[in-house]
Amino acid sequence: MKFAANNQGIQTGSAIIAPGSILAPMIIVNGSLGELTDSNPNNNPTVYFPFLGSNSDRVDHIRLLGNNTWGFEDLAGGGDGDFNDVIVKMNLSLAK
Template sequence: MINNSCNDWSDFVALFSFGTVNSDEINHMTRLSSNLFAFEDILQGGDLDYNDVILEFNFS
């Protein structure tokens, strides 16, 4: 995919859990419980509902 000249990667932005490294200075991940993490996927925080992606980890 990277070598496909039809792909325009200029619109993609990496979002991180630490606001200081994001271009919008917003935290895009929050921890809901010890093993439940929620993500906001829109720049500038979007609607800040943190329900765009929710991941639960179970360790056994």
């Protein structure tokens, strides 16, 4: 599922996630998913993952802030380290 919001904006939504799935957050910096997945390698934006080895700068860009709440740092090298550039909170429940 893709979530996007303007600066200081709020995005809400819902999804049904299949049992056994693994959720992995990521942040696309100054670009879009379309640019990342198109056939043009010259317009690929920077992407950061919660796995340090996957980040081009080998720095943490996604941090668990609390129960089901993650903070994202969008600047290379760890930026200002505030992890408040994007904050995502998920409310999880079982389908009935």
